[in-house]
Amino acid sequence: MGKGNRRKVRADEFDSSDADSVSSTSTALSELTLADETEHVNSLEFVLEKYIDALYEKRGSTRETALSGLVDAFEGHVLATFVENKCITLLHQCINSVKRGSTKENCLASRAIGLLAITVGAGTSAHEIMEESVPQLSRALRSASDALKISVLDCLSVITFVGANDLAETETSLKIMWEVIHPKSVSNVGPLKKPSSAVLAAAISAWSFLLTTISSWxxxxxxxxxxxxxxxxxxxxxxxxxxxxxxxxxxxxxxxxxxxxxxxxxxxxxxxxxxxxxxxxxxxxxxxxxxxxxxxxxxxxxxxxxxxxxxxxxxxxxxxxxxxxxxxxxxxxxxxxCPEVSLKISSKRNILRTSTWGQLVQLNFLKHYLGRGFLKHAQENELLHDVFEYIVDKTESLSAKEKKISRSMDKKGRNQQLNKDRRMAQARKQGHLSAQDA
Structure with a gap:
């Protein structure tokens, strides 16, 4: 495994009525012809099960509604337990929705795949998500829709960031995205159309996010x-x-x-x-x-x-x-x-901290990608805790003098870690360490 508001391609941009909160389930259930099962209307797991069932329906609008609900649920909750045994089933249905249907369905499905990867975290499932999704996402980039291209680029970057096991897999996705950034002539076809500013900015941002993971190789x-x-x-x-x-x-x-x-x-x-x-x-x-x-x-x-x-x-x-x-x-x-950022993520004084340029790029990209769900995932998602420095601020209840001492100790600790990182980089350069030792 390895910003910002530059672009915002989320499910609710296509039709805000399709992205209602999962807690307001009655409308979604009605659209999915499930109104007769009102005894379960307040059960999130029940609703999610029905969303997955609806992905098998032939009617495109039904699948769109289900995908909107799933995207909303993945943003607002860390559903690691729920997807534990449903990950691959959900993945396959989302891939099918990337292949068919409207541009809206394609965008929602690619976003759902990215959020699924972030939910399951690094491991075998995330690697399988990446392996099975990359070929179809690569084909989807040929679409004429800028919205779909941006959604797919974001998804491709996220699933590779979480699921890639080695440099070769990372380079494959980097190459796919680079062809969007800097398209070349194709034999017997002529020059490819240059991307719009929106697509190019999105592609570079997604490419940069993934580029942050190559430093250990x-x-x-x-x-x-x-x-x-x-x-x-x-x-x-x-x-x-x-x-x-x-x-x-x-x-x-x-x-x-x-x-x-x-x-x-x-x-x-x-x-x-x-x-x-x-x-x-x-x-x-x-x-x-x-x-x-x-x-x-x-x-x-x-x-x-x-x-x-x-x-x-x-x-x-x-x-x-x-x-x-x-x-x-x-x-x-x-x-x-080096841009150091400390982001308070809860009233309990939990903090995500960045101390390198690469971490700042990662933070800004994930804030953009998760949107309104970033805070929830920052609080509860172990993937984000692994990516960033996750600490508990213990200084708020201290006196001014005690705060000063505590911050001095924190700074000393960070300097020691930076010195250790430099020594390890030097050792790698001299062939004394492998990438796994870092």
Missing amino acids: RINPDTWKESISFLSTLLEADNRYDRSVRIAAGEAIALFFELGILDMSYNEESGIESFDDEVSKRRTVTYMQSMKAKISGQVYNLSMEAGGKGADKKNLNDQRELFQKFGIFSRYFFFGE
Whole structure:
């Protein structure tokens, strides 16, 4: 296993009437012709069972209603126990809905698959979800619907993030998403249509989310030359895409910086894969250093815009938010300031904390993907606890002096962990540790 509000493709965008709360079950049951079983109307498990049964129906509207209810339930609850014995059955029906029916049904089904993976967590079931879904999701990306493409990209990224067992599986999904980001000519067909700004920003964000998982494996810098070069072109002020694309590209490039690929030197390999010979190493290092210089200039120019000239007045708040995000990126790029975020997730002072750029990308993506359900999953879903630093804030009841001492100790602990991570990265670079030791 291994943001933000840039895009919002959720079930309730297609028809808000189809995404009522699971607690309000009477309407859903009526649409599923189950009104006669009112004695079970308040049973969530009973309703969920009927939603699964409804996925076998021939009528598309019935399947859509069931998928809406399932998506809503997966968002609002951590249904790990419920899906324990129903995971594969539910997966197969959702895959069938990705293949057929309306665009709305396809989108709902792909979202349900992603939420199912997050619910079951890393393990055998999540890996099976990934293996069985990727081929169909890849085909669904050929759709003309931007909404479906975005939903599928998000799903593909999530199921691979949770279910992939090795770098090869991760790279397969990264390649599928990259073909959307940077489509190439196909023999006897001609050039593929370039994606819209909405699809491109979504694709880069999903791709970046998955890219955060590769740091535990050895990295061949030559593999990423094309990606870095193309993403740098999206930072240009005169490119045809809107600013959300440029922000997504900047965030992706920051990951390469954190991985050490854009900060290579002749003296060390920064934990990346060994080169075949000295000539190859010097050629790659020279290229990466030139790209870093180019990107530095682009970052500076973009940061100077500060949401001014060219900003869409109708979406001024969105523009401000985008440039706040870009400000975080630029400070990280120029000064190496790792963005530390502490997110309070309950009245019991439970906190999710990030201390690296990759964790921030993961946090923002999962907040976007889970939507209104993020808080519930942050509180109860063990997957999120494994991904982020999950702690209980014990300082709220302390005196000012005690709080100061406690924070000092926390900082000392984080510094010790960072030093340990650096030592392990250095050992991996020298071949003393395998990826599993990390």
